[in-house]
Amino acid sequence: MRRLLAVIIVLGIVVGGAAAFYFLRPINGPERDLSLTADVARGNYVMRLGGCVACHTDLKNNGATLAGGAPLKTPFGDFVPPNITSDPDAGIGKWSLEEFSRAMSVGEGPNGKHYYPAFPYDNYTLMSDQDIVDLYAAMMATAPIAEKAPDHNVGFPFNIRLAMLGWKNLFLTPQRFAPKADKSALWNRGAYLANGPAHCGACHTPRNMLGASDVTQLFKGVRGGTGGAFVPPIDAASLKAEGWDEATLIDALTGGFTPEFDTLGGTMGEVVNESLTHWTDEDMKALATYLLDGE
Ligand code: HEC
């Protein structure tokens, strides 16, 4: 009996250790070329592609730009997008380009802090090296705000950050966008924007029980998701079935009204106002081309 118990204990340690070893492996993606020349003006545009302002600013309460957003309500708790202004203490002003790149590409901050996927780094990992380098330069040029944002309100066990390393080992694939050779340059630009910086799927793609986007259901819409009570599907088949075409789609996404004169409300209204209205005509055309054609 004693022997059996000893065997079970040893087995338990071995299996538990192997699981920990597997789930807590460090995450490293493809190396980025961070020696590229930065362009702040371009970086400010990338900020609008990425929706950083919409999430990291408390728009409803006229909060200072990028000084911390309204809490994101999720089934796991409330996540407060932190202050990411250039303030050295309350913001990210002390960060190096390498640290910023790691946060965006593998969801890891300085001192090995593992981020929750409420910060959509699973999309940002697709961003190009040039976009990351330019974005960093723009972030360092933002007006510093010295006040920290409030902490998250997340209960046990989700408040254990190390668990996010396990989550990333299960669900994060650090990678860069890979264009499809049989598609046009415009389509590929649209696919890059939608799946990379603009992270449309963060709200429009269903998530599994552990909060990871289910890419087999890309853009299929969510009932009761984090983006609002109902996030409609925006996959090509659904958009066409709803009668959208390139002109109506671009009008709605930049003007905020559907052809039936409904407003795009809630979080989508913020996406329109803080991001899409700032996009170039060419990028809007690329987005519409990709969405209406589909994968
Ligand atoms: C959907 C909302 C959302 C969007 C969009 C978003 N973020 Fe965040 N971001 C968050 C949340 C939530 C956190 C906190 C994550 C955590 O604590 O684990 C965060 C954390 C960060 C951090 C880490 C800050 C720190 O002090 O550790 C950086 C840097 C960051 N975001 C940059 C950006 C940039 C740049 C963009 C635009 C390209 C962006 N974020 C867009 C929600 C968002």
Ligand code: HEC
């Ligand atoms: C923060 C969450 C969020 C993000 C990010 C987001 N959406 Fe939305 N989207 C919504 C919500 C919520 C609605 C429903 C708005 C309403 O009913 O008023 C919506 C509605 C839409 C609609 C209207 C569809 C219809 O049939 O009525 C389109 C089109 C759309 N989004 C496209 C996009 C695209 C393209 C992106 C990426 C550039 C995007 N969305 C990013 C939350 C989001």
